[in-house]
Amino acid sequence: MKNRMVLLILLFLASVALHSCDSSDRGNGQQAKVEEAEPAVAAPDFNADSAYHFVAEQVAFGPRVPNTGPHRATGDWIISKLREYGADVKVQNFQMEAYDGTTLNLRNIIASYNPDVAKRVMVAAHWDTRHVADRDDQNQDKPIDGANDGASGVGVLLEIARTIHEAQEKPGVGVDLVFFDGEDYGQPDDSDLPYKEDSWALGAQYWSKNKHKPNYRAQYGILLDMVGAENAKFAREGISMQYAKRVVDKIWKAGNRIGYSDYFRYVKAPAITDDHYYVNEIAKIPMVDIIEYNMSGNGDYFGPYHHRHTDNMDIISKNTLKAVGQTVLHVLYNE
Ligand code: AHN
Numbered sequence: 508m509k510n511r512m513v514l515l516i517l518l519f520l521a522s523v524a525l526h527s528c529d530s531s532d533r534g535n536g537q538q539a540k541v542e543e544a545e546p547a548v549a550a551p552d553f554n555a556d557s558a559y560h561f562v563a564e565q566v567a568f569g570p571r572v573p574n575t576g577p578h579r580a581t582g583d584w585i586i587s588k589l590r591e592y593g594a595d596v597k598v599q600n601f602q603m604e605a606y607d608g609t610t611l612n613l614r615n616i617i618a619s620y621n622p623d624v625a626k627r628v629m630v631a632a633h634w635d636t637r638h639v640a641d642r643d644d645q646n647q648d649k650p651i652d653g654a655n656d657g658a659s660g661v662g663v664l665l666e667i668a669r670t671i672h673e674a675q676e677k678p679g680v681g682v683d684l685v686f687f688d689g690e691d692y693g694q695p696d697d698s699d700l701p702y703k704e705d706s707w708a709l710g711a712q713y714w715s716k717n718k719h720k721p722n723y724r725a726q727y728g729i730l731l732d733m734v735g736a737e738n739a740k741f742a743r744e745g746i747s748m749q750y751a752k753r754v755v756d757k758i759w760k761a762g763n764r765i766g767y768s769d770y771f772r773y774v775k776a777p778a779i780t781d782d783h784y785y786v787n788e789i790a791k792i793p794m795v796d797i798i799e800y801n802m803s804g805n806g807d808y809f810g811p812y813h814h815r816h817t818d819n820m821d822i823i824s825k826n827t828l829k830a831v832g833q834t835v836l837h838v839l840y841n842e
């Protein structure tokens with residue numbers, strides 16, 4: 508913290524010095540135009556190889572479908588990793604009824620850094636994977652690997668935890684990494700069962716009504732969903748723009764500034780029901796969804812792998828994980 512203050516003061520003095528040199532001795536009465544970059548704190552390096560490995564490790568457990576062995580084992584593994592990386596870890600155990608009547612045994616996992624700092628930012632992803640491949644034309648009743656839909660966001664979160672743990676400089680804000688369960692057990696579009704309201708994002712719904720700490724509050728949240736596919740594009744999604752436009756602007760500006768303009772596009776995308784919808788609506792914490800948007804214009808919101816068996820390690824790109832992870836770290840370190 509001290510070092511950071513000193514750095515900020517030095518940056519400020521440097522910019523004042525630059526400014527006065529540049530505007531003096533012009534002699535023509537014209538103010539020099541100074542291209543002044545706002546001072547930014549350099550965040551530690553986000554290691555995409557490590558993030559990729561965290562994605563692969565989850566996939567190796569098998570599909571993380573609630574009420575199965577791989578789901579339990581993966582939850583235990585996430586908790587142990589977070590403890591290893593020095594976080595204050597809280598686990599919420601709860602049950603929710605799915606659209607098909609199944610009672611799902613679910614766990615939300617919350618890992619906190621700087622737990623006593625009042626100003627907080629939450630970064631979230633879902634760690635469960637879909638129980639069916641309802642958009643595939645083969646083996647629709649089999650669960651998917653969810654390398655992108657699930658594992659990618661968790662991989663970035665775990666790498667953020669590892670980075671903060673290893674870094675000399677910690678972020679000035681409190682950081683809560685939230686791993687939501689039961690996001691992807693929603694009712695298929697072609698289901699013959701009676702329609703069930705709010706069947707998606709069960710963990711986020713539960714957390715928004717039962718926070719891990721009484722009176723918990725974050726300034727804002729960032730949700731990561733499908734953040735690992737090769738050549739992914741992230742558009743400014745409707746719910747995020749409606750509830751948290753200033754946060755969208757902050758993230759997109761950061762991503763573009765540090766070199767990821769291929770990923771963070773200044774394009775609007777329709778609203779999507781995801782974990783962030785309930786965090787915005789129920790918890791009243793402004794939350795942005797960084798979620799892949801298919802810009803090919805073929806009418807599909809997501810990529811061709813979505814809820815299909817092709818959502819496996821073959822589509823995961825270290826470059827995409829890097830773009831998202833480094834941008835989020837930059838945002839956290841500049842609060
Ligand atoms: C809907 O399809 C309505 N929401 C998608 C949210 C989601 C599913 N994210 C990942 N899987």
Ligand code: ZN
Pocket residue numbers: 637656691814
């Ligand atoms: Zn999904």
